[in-house]
Amino acid sequence: MKPSRKGRRRVLAASVAGLMILAACGSSGSEPTDGAADDAPTDTAADAGGEADDTNTSVDAVEIVTVTPTSGPYAQSGTLMLEGMKLAIEEVNAAGGIKALGGAELVLKVEDAGGTIESAVSAAERAVSDDGPVAGIGAYASSFTLAVTELTERAGLPWVSQSYSDQITDRGFNYVYQTSVMGNVLARSGIETYLALAEAEGVTIKTIALVGDNTGAILSVFDPIRNGVAEELGLEIILDQVWTPPLTDASPISTELAAAGADLIIFGATSFGDAARVLDSNEQFGVTGPYLAGGSWIVLPDYLEGLGKESVEGIVTFLGHPLPLSDELRDNFMLATGEPFMTPDAVTGYAHVWLLKEAIELAGVADREAVNAALKEIDLTEGPAAEAMAAQRIRFDEKGRRIDAAPLLAQWQDGVPVVIAPIEFAPAKYRSQFD
Amino acid sequence: MQQFYQLFVSGLLMGGVLAMLASGLALIFGVMRVINFAHGDFVVLGMYFAVLGHGWLPVNPLILGVGAFVVVGVVGAFVQRILVSRVTGSDEAKSHKGQIIMTLGVALVIQNLLLMTVGPNSRVLRLGVSRSSFEVGGVFINQARLLASITAVAMTAALFLFLAKTRTGRSLRAAADDPVAATYVGIDVTRAHMLAFGISTGMAATGGVLLVTFFAVNPFVSFDFVILLFVAVVLGGLGSITGAFFGGLIIGLVQSLSLLWIPLEIQTLSIFVVFLAVLLIRPQGLLGNSVRA
DSSP: OOOOHHHHHHHHHHHHHHHHHHHHHSOSSEEEESSOOTTHHHHHHHHHTSSOOTTOOOOSEEEEEEEEOOSSTTHHHHHHHHHHHHHHHHHHHHTTSBGGGTSBEEEEEEEEOTTSHHHHHHHHHHHHSSSOEEEEEEOSSHHHHHHHHHHHHHTTOOEEEOOOOGGGGSSOOSSEEEOSOOHHHHHHHHHHHHHHHHHHTTOOOOEEEEEEEOSHHHHHHHHHIIIIIHHHTTOEEEEEEEEOSOOSOOHHHHHHHHHHOOSEEEEEOSSHHHHHHHHHHHHHTTOOOOEEEESGGGOSHHHHHHHOHHHHTTOEEEESSOSOSOHHHHHHHHHHHOOSSOOHHHHHHHHHHHHHHHHHHHHOSSOHHHHHHHHHHOEEOSSHHHHHSGGGOEEBOTTSBBTTOOOEEEEEETTEEEEEESTTTOSSOOOOSOO | OHHHHHHHHHHHHHHHHHHHHHHHHHHHHHHHOOOOTTHHHHHHHHHHHHHHHHHHSOOOHHHHHHHHHHHHHHHHHHHHHHTGGGGOOSOHHHHHHHHHHHHHHHHHHHHHHHHHHHOSOOBOOOOGGGGOEEEETTEEEEHHHHHHHHHHHHHHHHHHHHHHHSHHHHHHHHHHHOHHHHHHTTOOHHHHHHHHHHHHHHHHHHHHHHHTTTSOBOTTTTHHHHHHHHHHHHHHOTTOHHHHHHHHHHHHHHHHHGGGTSOGGGHHHHHHHHHHHHHHHOTTOSSOOOOOO
């Protein structure tokens, strides 16, 4: 006998209700990490991070969120940054959690930004879709961060980023903070420092070749060079080759580099595959550098394992955020992850978690507005966050830019990237690329 | 002029590999009317086969290519039999929708399985040939790309001979031309489809082995070239393996030679401009058959 229409409607309503309950209980591509019970973070953090609540000073857990690429072409960088965050989360909770909130556990919610701006935006939508997180970190690539922070700003979620495109904090946003050196400062300072190193070797650099992709991070460094920095430093750009990733064949670039004969090649490739093709192709065409890379993208174990230490030996790069300045931090990270070294991305992930921890302590309440206000007035000169960053001080200006951000130069030496400048605290010396 | 020769050679070498991959994709469409959106991911399986296999048994990549052809070909045939066959049928309009979803699903599964098992890090198979090149008249020819291109063309030629001269090949063509009539003359169409899919995915995997000697792999790298493969197939004419072969060559040459006139940054644009121009003049593609309304 066929069920009645009324009966079918009841079954349908019950099914829809059941699906809604299941959806509310499950997560969509996100995972809490470290120290949290499976069902605790969402409920407790929702209580903790929602509307302003003056009495919310004692909670079980406080949630922060990260949008980081753990798949796609930036997966290794994003994964290493995440490993740095997880190390910091463990340390925070092992030291007693958020003391101002009665020892609340710090919980990290992870959203995968994927490999495209669209997937990063989807991740950001998931990140801001609930009131749980009181602050966030991400999203590695400047292109991703620009898109992600459009959503976090609208959600009033304080957001800390290590991306170095100037545009990120040029938009007049109230909830976005950058800890890196800005692209234009990085370009000028990095090249100036390199020119000084070359002069000390008796080499004068007059001509440069710009070779890089057109992602936000590389453009934020290359555009200032094109638009005045080169001229001001007395340099002539004799070749300017830009590609849209992915680069399938680097031989046209190598042909032009071989013909141009620039004194210095300024190189920018956020994807390992593209960088590997350019370096390999250049080698075959007899183009041996010297190379000055722009950014932390070249300071990855992929280059060591994929290309071999000979291919990267001697390459110098200017960094907007540091390699580990403490042996203890570096050793703890290597022990925890098995990686051959700690990258700048991992250092910033670590430092950002500790920074947010300190901001929550200063706020005294698990509330987005209070944490945002704390970030605006924060001035850290001690503690793991400050100690991990160059200049060992963290404070922000009215735009949300870190006041004391200082560029560094690093060089691949014997299969390990080491800081070579500023000389006053660099653990290693520059090895000449001009032999 | 030197630059022209260099770009021509570079384009031809890359085009040779694309031509082989596109021919495999066209084989599936030609025989089964299946649009395989997972084709790029079978290429990636071949790339990982080479990287991981070489770490375990450091032999010549051509031997790894044979291994990849067999292993991934069997996997492909299995996928066709268990999954794809369920969304193919006589009603082309309905089955195409199912195929798209099914093959996209297979692609996602492959990508995420690779992500879970081998991780997100990029890898490349660095051999002596990867970093070596010949110089002929001032033109640099990378040895890895030359080897890849020659092998790719040879494999495609072998495919053509197989389809034209062997009984099994003729049965595949019969199954493509008219499955019903083929059944009447005793051809096992189901087996023919499995075989076609297996050969296609096997060729894709062999192409992957050749590619990884100069192109880094990660679980999601199929996005970088699967669009080009579909452009090659459509440009050459849907269902025409010969057309797909020349479509791949044209794409390689256009992408490279376009640099004589346009910046590197918009290099890929040239492919789509040529693609649209060809379709405006010949909507059925270069070697496809026109269909009257």
